[in-house]
Amino acid sequence: MQKAVIFDLDGVIFNTEDCWKVGFEIITKKYGLPLDENYRITICGKSEAKIIEELNIMFPTLDAVTYRKEIAYEYVNQIEKGNYHLKEGFFELINELKKKDYKIALATSNLRWRMEKIFSNKGIDPYKIFDVIITVSEIGNRTKPDPYIFLKASEELGADPKQTMVIEDSLNGIEAAVRGNFIPVMDIDLIPPNEYAKKHCYKIVDSLLEVIPLVN
Incomplete structure (x- = not known):
């Protein structure tokens, strides 16, 4: 796998x-x-x-x-208005994953057209980065903490959840990763980790740069 x-x-x-x-x-x-x-x-x-x-x-x-x-x-x-930015370490992590032949997916509770706008406004084509993209537009109401979106992404990647890392910032996302038997990593943004996240996360990081050693 x-x-x-x-x-x-x-x-x-x-x-x-x-x-x-x-x-x-x-x-x-x-x-x-x-x-x-x-x-x-x-x-x-x-x-x-x-x-x-x-x-x-x-x-x-x-x-x-x-x-x-x-x-x-x-x-x-x-x-x-462009009131947002790419987070630190994203492309560094992507480059590392591609060098090591990892399959990469995006799984978001956002709508597909909004996802595309977020990337395109910053001059980035997500379809050139990710092997699979799953949005709420395709899954309906089966969103986090239901693990369905991650299970669908891993299935389309041909990957075993137990060998698949999920990087999330939300508590519902972490719960979904745990319930789906994935490797959950919490990237802290606005939401602090709760006791559930502290107990179940493989790692809690402040930057995607901290994820790079985890895939080496």
Whole structure:
């Protein structure tokens, strides 16, 4: 079986998790909802359908669909403005993986067209980097912490999950990697590791540069 690495997008390759945070803060304040960063952390990586379902329970009178659409609109607005950057060590790690014949996948809870925009705005073609790209556009509601997106990526790579590293910044993503029997590595962005992540992660890093020794 082929050794492989699966990357998340927001918060791992780009600091676009900041864009989600800005959108969340602006729109949540507009709606006057008692939701803070601790709540936002719990929904990172989840599908829109699941988030809306939970919001409908929490706030029965809220138009949850419109609320989430406005957050997504503000997120895209931040992307359009270019208010994000490539995270340290990405290309160095990619080059190392390719030299060692690793298969590489991208597995993101973002929509495909948004994923493409995030890369293209920075002059990068993701289809020249990754062997497989799986987005929420292809998997529907089976998002993290369900391991399905990672299992689908590893299957398309022809890789054994037990020989496949998953690099994630979200707690839902780490749980998905653990549940799928992958090798979870947490790349800290905005979300600090909790006890579950500390217990189950193969490694917790502050930069993708720290992942390079793990694949040598």
